[in-house]
Amino acid sequence: MDRPGLAPPWRTSVWLNTPAPIDLEAQRGHVVVACAFQMLCPGCVSHAIPQMKAVFDLFAPHGVVVAGLHTVFEHHEAMTVTALRAFAQEYGIRFPVGVDKPAADGGPIPQTMAAYRMQGTPTLLLIDRAGALREQIFGHTPDLWLGAQIRRLVDEP
Amino acid sequence: MDRPGLAPPWRTSVWLNTPAPIDLEAQRGHVVVACAFQMLCPGCVSHAIPQMKAVFDLFAPHGVVVAGLHTVFEHHEAMTVTALRAFAQEYGIRFPVGVDKPAADGGPIPQTMAAYRMQGTPTLLLIDRAGALREQIFGHTPDLWLGAQIRRLVDEP
Amino acid sequence: MDRPGLAPPWRTSVWLNTPAPIDLEAQRGHVVVACAFQMLCPGCVSHAIPQMKAVFDLFAPHGVVVAGLHTVFEHHEAMTVTALRAFAQEYGIRFPVGVDKPAADGGPIPQTMAAYRMQGTPTLLLIDRAGALREQIFGHTPDLWLGAQIRRLVDEP
């Protein structure tokens, strides 16, 4: 019998918009919606970030944990934490954003991105109350579908 | 104690895209999503109709009943059934559309529109499995919210 | 040597938004921008009509003649003059719109559409001060290009 596996832990170096890092394990009991993005990825900026802002506004008041993961796998010298802070301020991002930890071996793919075997950015993650990774989607996700999926996870016991 | 009342029956003259009229009472057990619109209402054409097409594509395969109601309350001479058929064909509408029955006294407001005391078009109706009118919204509805609300009703026993 | 031919005369039955029909020949000395459309053509409604409204607002004050031509070649029973009047009112069309004259032999293609050998709707016509048809484009026209072309004709002596 098959069932979705546990979402791998997030390995992050720094967090914005939150007093304490978001530890996935500590979120058990909560639905978690996350978006892995890069601040210089056009599709992230035009679609995924505005969508996550709307998800945060609509679902965070109902206990859903909404987070961004800055999974930089190219232009590392441009997408620094300093640049990310400016980006988050200019784009009015209020949800927590964690910076994916650079590879230990100096490679381009950061650790969380590697653990999830993401294909690129944006990548959406939906994690249920039990910590299972229920959806991982690379690319554009329609709002209608996303609203339904989040609600489905919220309605689970 | 307060609870949502039953959705009033739909009073219609003609139906498109369905072999038989949709009788609300016969839909008990199904979630019903309906959009009251006029074919010459700009907001209906640019937002509500495309949204309903997406709702139909996403939710009809899961047993949700999706329907349009042509609630003509102005320009009656222009928005005839003949014109509606052409409109539905040109805009690729595949979900059932019922024509709201003209007022018996010759007034401008058709019967279903009057029964629901709608303020204008577009108006969205969400009806649960028990036939209760859970939401009635005049104007624009964000996809994210709508997806969540439909899923919420679908998840109810 | 080749040069653009004279724009064929418009053959129309009725005009909206103007006290007198627009006779192309009487417009010599003026640049004329026209859009052939159908009120139930989705691409006309979403792109061409809003574009023509902007063209009217920007260029009519500078002497450019802006007009619509309702070239109905399908769903004739739906796109009547009565329906067109309601459409023009609901969509806030203030520029003159002429109804293309039905074919004398009862065929589907109206007379002006046939004279210009239009392929469908929307079709944009640009006519210079001398009455020559300088551009005839079927489909979508980018605003940047259109603004430049109109200005080019306006700048001609």
Add this chain to the structure above:
Amino acid sequence: MDRPGLAPPWRTSVWLNTPAPIDLEAQRGHVVVACAFQMLCPGCVSHAIPQMKAVFDLFAPHGVVVAGLHTVFEHHEAMTVTALRAFAQEYGIRFPVGVDKPAADGGPIPQTMAAYRMQGTPTLLLIDRAGALREQIFGHTPDLWLGAQIRRLVDEP
């Protein structure tokens, strides 16, 4: 009698997408369209940059000089030349972009921005063949208007 003054020279440190810096004075005889922007300015990214890409594609083949000016007046530590290079690559910018020279006194406003007394980003500049600054517009500019204005300058002797 009043007439538009000469466009002040551009003071830049680095240029992208061009073998040699663009010297305004050397462009006499050419129409110049420029956009002052910041890579982390949302309105620049969503509107002004795509518009300039379209202007470049449409008008550069006809001899119009199209350029960007990276006028960084905030978040200087984030919007470095390194970051700008990554941004230009990711957003597919092919027109030349000059980096506005930082203020000599260490203030936040760079030198070209100060010389033009720009109010913010994006700011559009239209310069005629004689080097006169004909338009300077802060904020959004409609394509239809912009196409007409550029063409107007192109048509001047």
